[in-house]
Amino acid sequence: MQGKAWYKYLLSLPPMAYLLIFFAAPTFIMLFASFRYAGEYGGLAPWYLHEGGRLTLDLTLENWQRLLETDIYLRLFLRSIGYAVATTLLCMVMGYPLALMIARSGRKHRDLLLLLVILPFWSNFLVRIYAWMIIFSPAGALTRMINGALELLGMGSVTLMYSPTAMLVCLVYVHLPFMVLPLYANLEKHDLDLLDAAQDLGAGKWRRFWLITWPLSLPGITAGSILVFIPVLGMFAIPDLLGGTNGIMIGNVIKQQFMESRDWPFGSVLSMVLTVTAVAVVLLGSRLGARREGR
Amino acid sequence: MEITALLEIVDVSRHFDDFVALDKVSLRIEAGEFFTLLGPSGCGKTTLLRLLAGFDQPDGGDILLDDKSIISAPPEQRPLHTIFQNYALFPHMTVAENIGFPLRMAGCAKKDIQARVSEALENVRLPDKARHYPDALSGGQKQRIAIARALVNRPRLLLLDEPLSALDAKLREQMQIELINLQKDIGITFIYVTHDQGEALALSHRIAVMDQGRIVQVDVPERLYGFPNSRFVADFIGKCNLLEGNVREQQGNSVTVELDGLGPVHVCRSETKCVAGSRCALTLRPEKIRIAANVSPTEDESHFSGSVHDMLYLGDVTVYIVALSNGLLLEALLANSASGRTNFFEVGDSVEVAWSCDAGHLVLE
Amino acid sequence: MRKKNVLLWLSAALVYLFLYLPLVIVVVFSFNDSKLNAEWVGFTWKWYGKLLHNREMLGAAMNSLIIATVSAGVATILGTLAGMAMSQYRLRLLQLLVLAPIAMPEILMGVSLLVLFILVNMTLGLMSIMLAHITFCIGFVALSVQARMSSMDPALVEAARDLGASPWRCFREITLPLLMPGILAGALMAFTLSIDDFVITFFTAGVGSSTLPLQIYSMVKIAVTPEVNAVSTLLMLLTLVVITAASRLSPTIFRGE
Numbered sequence: 001m002q003g004k005a006w007y008k009y010l011l012s013l014p015p016m017a018y019l020l021i022f023f024a025a026p027t028f029i030m031l032f033a034s035f036r037y038a039g040e041y042g043g044l045a046p047w048y049l050h051e052g053g054r055l056t057l058d059l060t061l062e063n064w065q066r067l068l069e070t071d072i073y074l075r076l077f078l079r080s081i082g083y084a085v086a087t088t089l090l091c092m093v094m095g096y097p098l099a100l101m102i103a104r105s106g107r108k109h110r111d112l113l114l115l116l117v118i119l120p121f122w123s124n125f126l127v128r129i130y131a132w133m134i135i136f137s138p139a140g141a142l143t144r145m146i147n148g149a150l151e152l153l154g155m156g157s158v159t160l161m162y163s164p165t166a167m168l169v170c171l172v173y174v175h176l177p178f179m180v181l182p183l184y185a186n187l188e189k190h191d192l193d194l195l196d197a198a199q200d201l202g203a204g205k206w207r208r209f210w211l212i213t214w215p216l217s218l219p220g221i222t223a224g225s226i227l228v229f230i231p232v233l234g235m236f237a238i239p240d241l242l243g244g245t246n247g248i249m250i251g252n253v254i255k256q257q258f259m260e261s262r263d264w265p266f267g268s269v270l271s272m273v274l275t276v277t278a279v280a281v282v283l284l285g286s287r288l289g290a291r292r293e294g295r
Numbered sequence: 296m297e298i299t300a301l302l303e304i305v306d307v308s309r310h311f312d313d314f315v316a317l318d319k320v321s322l323r324i325e326a327g328e329f330f331t332l333l334g335p336s337g338c339g340k341t342t343l344l345r346l347l348a349g350f351d352q353p354d355g356g357d358i359l360l361d362d363k364s365i366i367s368a369p370p371e372q373r374p375l376h377t378i379f380q381n382y383a384l385f386p387h388m389t390v391a392e393n394i395g396f397p398l399r400m401a402g403c404a405k406k407d408i409q410a411r412v413s414e415a416l417e418n419v420r421l422p423d424k425a426r427h428y429p430d431a432l433s434g435g436q437k438q439r440i441a442i443a444r445a446l447v448n449r450p451r452l453l454l455l456d457e458p459l460s461a462l463d464a465k466l467r468e469q470m471q472i473e474l475i476n477l478q479k480d481i482g483i484t485f486i487y488v489t490h491d492q493g494e495a496l497a498l499s500h501r502i503a504v505m506d507q508g509r510i511v512q513v514d515v516p517e518r519l520y521g522f523p524n525s526r527f528v529a530d531f532i533g534k535c536n537l538l539e540g541n542v543r544e545q546q547g548n549s550v551t552v553e554l555d556g557l558g559p560v561h562v563c564r565s566e567t568k569c570v571a572g573s574r575c576a577l578t579l580r581p582e583k584i585r586i587a588a589n590v591s592p593t594e595d596e597s598h599f600s601g602s603v604h605d606m607l608y609l610g611d612v613t614v615y616i617v618a619l620s621n622g623l624l625l626e627a628l629l630a631n632s633a634s635g636r637t638n639f640f641e642v643g644d645s646v647e648v649a650w651s652c653d654a655g656h657l658v659l660e
Numbered sequence: 661m662r663k664k665n666v667l668l669w670l671s672a673a674l675v676y677l678f679l680y681l682p683l684v685i686v687v688v689f690s691f692n693d694s695k696l697n698a699e700w701v702g703f704t705w706k707w708y709g710k711l712l713h714n715r716e717m718l719g720a721a722m723n724s725l726i727i728a729t730v731s732a733g734v735a736t737i738l739g740t741l742a743g744m745a746m747s748q749y750r751l752r753l754l755q756l757l758v759l760a761p762i763a764m765p766e767i768l769m770g771v772s773l774l775v776l777f778i779l780v781n782m783t784l785g786l787m788s789i790m791l792a793h794i795t796f797c798i799g800f801v802a803l804s805v806q807a808r809m810s811s812m813d814p815a816l817v818e819a820a821r822d823l824g825a826s827p828w829r830c831f832r833e834i835t836l837p838l839l840m841p842g843i844l845a846g847a848l849m850a851f852t853l854s855i856d857d858f859v860i861t862f863f864t865a866g867v868g869s870s871t872l873p874l875q876i877y878s879m880v881k882i883a884v885t886p887e888v889n890a891v892s893t894l895l896m897l898l899t900l901v902v903i904t905a906a907s908r909l910s911p912t913i914f915r916g917e
Contacts, residue, residue, distance in 0.1 A: 007827075011745035012754050015738040015798055019757035022795045026772035033775055043778060094675050101672035115907055120679045122899045124856045126876045127892040131682030133880065134689065139696055176679065205665075226763070234765020237858060241880060251767050258771050258863065271771055278764055350818055370821040383819035387837050396833075400824035444823070 027275070034268035035059040044264050063265045067273070073253075077273070080249040084232040087171040088179075088225050094172065095179035095224065100213075102180075103187035114184065121177035129241050132170045136160040136242070162244025170238050175231060179224035186220025187213075226285040230278045250274055301326055302347075302452060302484070307356035309342055316342040318508040319356065324486065329478050331487040333495040334505035335531070340488045343505075344454050347486065348377045360451065371400070375452035376445035380460060382437045384429035390416075390440055391425040397448045415443040435466050439473075446481065455487045459494070471498060492532045496520065504528050520580075522566060525660040529578040536579040536625050538655075542569040550657060552577060556621025560597045563652040567659065575657050583654035584627040586615055586640075590647035598649035601625070603640045615640060617648055683896065690889030707890040717891065720875040727786060727871060728854035731793035736847040738794070739801025740839070743846075746802060747809040762799040769796060770863035777864065784866025792864040793854045800853065801846030808842025841909045848906035852899055 037045040037060060049058045067073050102113045120128070135142050138159055147157040160166050190213065198208045236251030243249070250270060257267030302324040309317040317339045324330045332340040345351045347358060349370035357364050365373055376397070384393050391412050398408045416422045419439040429437060438458060445453060459467045459474075475498055478485050489495055495502050496516040503513045504527075512524045523529035526537060540554040550562045550569055560577065569575060585596075592598040604624055605616040610631070617625045627648060629639060640646055693702035711717055742758050745751055761769060773792045774784075782788060816838070820830045858873040865874060872895065879888050 008745065008749055011741045012749070012751055015742035015745075015802070016754050016757060018738055019761075019795065019798065022773065022776070022791060023757060023761055023769070026776040027768075029779065030772045030775055044775075094678070097668055097671040098675045101668050104668075111907070115904070116676065117679070119900065119903065120683055122852055122856070122903045123683060123896045124873055124876065124892065124899070125858050126873050126880065127686060127895065128682065130876070130880055130888060130892065131686045133884075134685055135682060141699070173678070173682065176675075230763060231765055234767045236767060237877070251765070254767055254771060255862075258774060264775065267771060268775070271768055274765060275768055278768075282763055348818075348822055350821075369826075370818070371824045371826055377819070377822045379815045379819060381813065381815060383813065383815040385816060385820070385834060396820070396825075397823040400829065448824075 030268045030271055034063055034265055034272050035061065036265050038263050038265050043262060063269045066266060067269060073270075076248065076250055076253060080233055080235075080251075081277075083167065083171065083235075083249060084229045086168055087175060087232045088228045090168070090172045091176050091179040091228050092221065092225070095176055095183060096217075096221075099180045099183040099187055099220075102184055103190070110188075114181075117177055117180050125174065126237065128174055129170055129238055132166065132173065133161070133241060136166045136169075162242065162247070164243075164247060166242045167238055167247050170242050171232055171235065174238070175228045178227040178231070182223035182227060183217065183220040186217050186223075190216055222285050222288055226282055229281055233278060233281075234274055301361060302486075303359040303362075304343070304347075305357045305359065307343070307346060307353045307358065309339075309346060309351065309353050315508050317346075317353070320505075320508070320510055321356075322503060322510065322513065324484060326484055327482050329475070329485045329487065329498055329500045331489060331495045331499040331502045332505060333489060333492060333502050333531075335490055337507070338505040339508040340490075340505050341456060344377070344456055344486065344488050347452075348375065348454055349373050374450050375454060376450045377454045377456060378438075378441050378445055378458045380457050382429075382441040384437055384441060384444075386429055388428075389425065390421075390427050390429065390432070393429065393440060394444045394447055396444065401448055411447055415447045418446075419443045434462050435470060438462070438470060442477070446483070450483070452484045452486060455485060457489055460489075460491075467494075474498060496532070504531060506531075522656050523578060523658060525658050526576055526578075527660075529576075529656075529658055534581050534626060536581065536584075538577040538579060538623065540575060540577065542571050542573050542575050542657075544571050545569045552657065554621075556623070557599060557619060561595075561652050562655060562657060563595070565657055567657040569657060569659065573659065575659050577655045578658055579625075579650060579655045581614065581626045581628040583650050584625065585649045586617065586627045586629060586646055587649075588640075588644070588646060590649040592647075592649045593651075595652045596649040597652065598647055600645065600647045603642050603644045603646055606640070606642060613639075615646075617646060619648075686889050687893045687896070690886055690893045692886060692889075695885055707886045708894075710885075710887050711890050711894075714887065716870070717872075717875055717887075720870040720872050723786060723869055724855050724872040727790050727793060728851045731790050731797055731854045732847050732851040734790075735794045735797035735850045736801050736843060739798045739846055739850070740805050740843050742798060742802040743805025743842070744809055744839075747806045758799045758802045760799075761796045762803075766796070766857075766859035767863075770860040773860070774863045784864060785869050788864045788866065789861055789869065789871070792860050793857060796857075796860065797850035797853055800849045801843070804846035804849065805839060805842045808839055812838050845906045845909045848902050848909075852902050852906075855895070856899070 032047070033044055036047050037058065039045045045058070047058055048055045098117065102110060102117070105113060134140060137143065138161060143158075143160050146160070150157060194212055194216075195208050198212055203211065234251050235249055236255045239247040239249045239252050240255075243252075250273075254267055254270045254274070257263045257270065261267075302322075304320060304322040304324075306319045306321055307317055308315075308319055320339070320343060332343060334340050342351070346353050349365075349368060349372075353366065358366055360374070384390075385396070388396070394412045394415050395408045398411060403411075412425070413422070416425060419442065421436060421439060421443075424432065424436065424440070429440070432440065441458075455474075459470050462470060471494060474485075487495075487498060496519075499516060501513065501515055502519055504511045504519065506527055512519060512528050514522075519528065519532055523532065523535075529535045529537065538554050538557070538560075540552045540557075540560070543551040543553050543559060545551075545565075545568075548564050548566075550565045550567075552560050552562060552575060554560050554577065562577065567575075590598050599619050601617045601619040603615055604618040607614040607616075612628050612630050615627045615629060617627060619625055625648060688700075690707055691703050691705070692700055693704040693706070694700075739758075742754060746755060746758070769792070773788070773795070777784060777788050812835075816834055817830055820834045821827070825833060856873060857871075858877065861871050861874060862877070865871065870878075872891065876888060876891060879885070
């Protein structure tokens, strides 16, 4: 049909232009910013100097060198990855039975069950964190119950708030739907005849799961894992409210650099590290996914 | 209604990267014809139809309607409509709105549209479905609505892209009869695409057999069946036995062929021009072969002996696969018209086969 | 032959409990006649009352609504264009640009936009927040529209052209009405995402403007009263209504991702 070319551009150029300006450009600007000096009052210093009528570049590698000066940032980074991995695994363990149950339910119930999984997710992010703050608060019923039990056993009391446990629970809580939905989308497409055939050939319940359902669901697991891992990596609100001093993650430090210390170049460096990690994880995940399909 | 159209397809070619979909195809389609494009999947028939409708552009050649080229016209400006395989009824419009759509696009007055839609619904005998939505209709009903929609503004030509393939066998037969009657009543030219040779034979005035982007033979059904011009057509249309051999001599309409491993055979009233010594094949339809324990051949008949290799009981007929002395398997048909026992032969029986000298047709390609 | 696996159902039920219990607690305590979220004292509406007189809160709520409406509107237009393009053509760059904001941690978008805005000397306020929200909402609308368009029978558009519709009329009469559920669902999602957004808004809001999530954040950090519970409950109610509407329009929207 005629006029195909201009139609294609009419459709794709406006969103592309917008995203190039407001998504791609800022990313490159930040990459560039990581090589600049910090401004006197915070922010960024100019990237060129006007010396005697000539323009010279005023860039530096010192921001990047700072990363490697101490092992603080390495530990910070590893801690963030640790939380991300832990959250992903817990979401997998909790989310799989849920996704499986919904996928195996009758048509009528499925939409409702899915909606029930999604609804908490659509409540405000902070509200969900706040809910756990209530639950974990020292004055709250849960803490008092646990401490009461511990006292009976002769052990000292614990504070649930501002602990890795609290953070982990909240992280899982917030990201669970991200694991359930892609997993469900995958499980729903499984051909149940395969399971019947396997049963017919003598495989018991657990073997049917391990040999058929699990391998077929791996693409869903991969997708869900990426959707959990990456946001957790960049989290700052949850550590900020529930994590305490030991719960600080990369996100917190980035926030600090940009809002409080106003050391933007260093903040940019950290952001770049986070970006590269996230991109690497996505590429790894899609490589794994592609390999499996290709088999 | 007197609607005439003359469509001329001249040397039309279309290729996609390396794949040649159509190779210099030429056809003339008369007004009022039921013309069918027949061929296996990938032969180019649907590609050609899409070029006629305007959804694609040919890489070479021209298409003329009433002696005027329509290649540069977009689909909405061509005075022809398409019936799609899956009906393509607009799901968000009622049946009446669907049928009225082309009239609305042409700018007809509301009152006119209402009147003509009612008339169209009467013609396809679904007057009470006006307010319904397409998903409430059965397959056959959807097909009739699609046809009503395509005919409501009286196009010159109707293009039908395997419209009956989604229906089950019984319904398909009904719709085939309806289509024939519809075409006769309205007199509009149909260009029909199908891969089902039986359907083509039943419906068409003329058939163009296509293979790999080329037209192989264009003819009326009887001649395609009785006088195929190549092994491909002989094999594609109906069941056919192909007996390979060499032309020994030709005198006018009388040809002597030396069949491989079987011996000489006389073909009379042959329409094929043969050259002595060239390779050829004798095409023989199963129903033209006589089969008996003792066949008592007449002067005009060729006969050979063999044994029953296989048989297929089909209810009205039984197919016997006979192994001849050269190993060739010949398919013969016997109608089960006699009363009582219907199995004349068993597997392994010795039998003789015979056919008259004008029963077969020679092909050279 | 498919027996209901009791273990499966039980573990699923526990997860549902896990998902809803905290939210129930928040809602319940919003009616609690006590400043502490510790024990149930008595039923009261007073926190909701206080909310209605809280100027800051009301201002923030108004900001959130304005931002969400405008952002959802613009994102819907751009996202619909993108979704249509993505479903019809193979456009690697567009796909990357549209999907990356969804896949990347929000904080990266937040800080990079902050840097951009400051570099061009833009004052941070409602405008900067809206520009940021549009950026991450486009992807969701595009995915919704793309899914809807892919499931549309291409023969319908051809049939319309065949029957006399020009490309523009074809779009108006056939494509747009059939896409509408996907567009609306995407718009509602964008609206909800915008109202709820915290991280990106945090970096692009500047000093003068506040949105509901930012208000909640400062209340939670500084002085927690059950007013927070009350506003949370109201927000949840709003989201519930909007999302139910979206799922009615496009039932498969939540499965595709």
